[in-house]
Amino acid sequence: MTTPTLDQSLGFLIGSAYRRLSTHYARELKPYGITPEQWTVLYTIVSYPDINQKAIASHVDKDQPTTARIVELLEKKGLITKTVSATDRRAYLLNATAEGQALLAATRPVEQQHLISAFAGLSESQLRELRFMLDTIRRNTGEPYED
DSSP, rough: OOOOOOOGOOHHHHHHHHHHHHHHHHHGGGGTOOOOOHHHHHHHHHHHHHHHHHHHHHHHHHHHHHHHHHHHHHHHTTTTEEEEEESOTEEEEEEEEEHHHHHHHHHHHHHHHHHHHHHHTOOHHHHHHHHHHHHHHHHHHHOTOOO
């Protein structure tokens, strides 16, 4: 069996596609003063009011220290608020401010156009299959940030 060239390696192709998607998206979001990682956390907070940092880390597939840094940045930018949980005084509940909700609303079309451009030429059935395959790879490789 011959060793595949780098551009035939599935691991390389997946990583390269991710890096290109992320770099392009970061450029698109730059005028809004938010990174793709911050946008994903903000999106999760808007989607799940009163969510805690541990749940966010699980949703966005990041470790808790990284998630905590992103949450701190979003709070400093005035995009979210943190309040102490009534049921667990060690946990903070996170919610988007009006400014955070407005930023998300303004950037959703940017995200949608970014994805439309990235996946141009793929049919709906190919996109469904791609989602299935990527989800299978994620499950096969574990969920390293679930505590």
